[in-house]
Amino acid sequence: MTTLTKTEDTPAPTGPEAFLSVRDLRVRFSTEDGVVKAVDGLSFDVERGKTLGIVGESGSGKSVTNLAVLGLHNPQSSSVTGEILLDGKNLIAASEKEMERIRGNRAAMIFQDPLTALSPYYTVGRQLAEPFRKHTGASRKEAKARAIEMLTKVGIPQPALRFDDYPHQFSGGMRQRAMIAMSLMCNPDLLIADEPTTALDVTVQAQILDLLKDLQQEFGSAIIFITHDLGVIANMADDLLVMYAGRAVERGTVREVLQQPKHPYTWGLLSSMPRLGGDINEALMPIPGSPPSLLNPPSGCPFHPRCAFTEKVDGERCSGERPLLAEGRAAACHLTPEQKRTIFIDDIKPRLG
Structure with a gap:
């Protein structure tokens, strides 16, 4: 399994096999309305030859994170802090000349819309x-x-x-x-695929995904695969990072996260998907509300205004205390492990079939 961060706020030691290590990454954009906190304390690792999937709604910080890895943000209107270690080299501290030697060579990106x-x-x-x-x-x-x-x-x-x-x-x-x-x-060591199949029909999409897997086996590249499609990520990734409002809210292997999700946001994503073999008239269950403004994100857990389970947490922890992401298989949520188990078995799993 990809070794990931200890918490969202405290950088964890780099794992011995980690090729890319992102530590406490924060990306800010200056606008006329204020500062947008596009990525807010994100950490993860990717091993050589492995695929890390990153999922979340539009605006969750997926693409911004990976543009930061390649140093593609405009320094005049944005700031990037933290550490991005590519084989031990901190890319945030690298000069533009150094980044030019890395982009397209050691690290490359497949953009969402090839026509543009x-x-x-x-x-x-x-x-x-x-x-x-x-x-x-x-x-x-x-x-x-x-x-x-x-x-x-x-x-x-x-x-x-x-x-x-x-x-x-x-x-x-x-x-x-x-x-x-x-x-x-140039046989890159790191390949970032930013929703590379979004605009393609399902047949071509399957061909592209198979192609990426075959090429990864041939070249041994580490891949970061960004998508909002959990069905695609189930077939592509080894490990999975779920993002919401610029933060990681859950992580683990693909099997762990998709079969035994522990965060209410992940439950919402899975419940809003149509079930294979389900009733065609079955109503989907969308997540209520809208993603928060990153100009003024909610205090505490960023998902709490849309969460149906805040009443199960004592006091006002959800709105007042930011939950951290523990080391290993984890979800940043104030629900107890027993509450997560019970809610998943009684309420969520029956919806997923």
């Missing part, structure tokens, strides 16, 4: 070959051969001919495959 991520002014082949030349010093001929090789690996038909095509000449699934090929050109 790929430049419309350059051929797909050129967009694959030029970063490879920059990082490796390869000749044009070598870079073209490598690009065609990677287009072949990701299943692009007639890759030597498609090398000279522009992004608009590719279908949505092919553009996503080209993005994956681009991210793998």
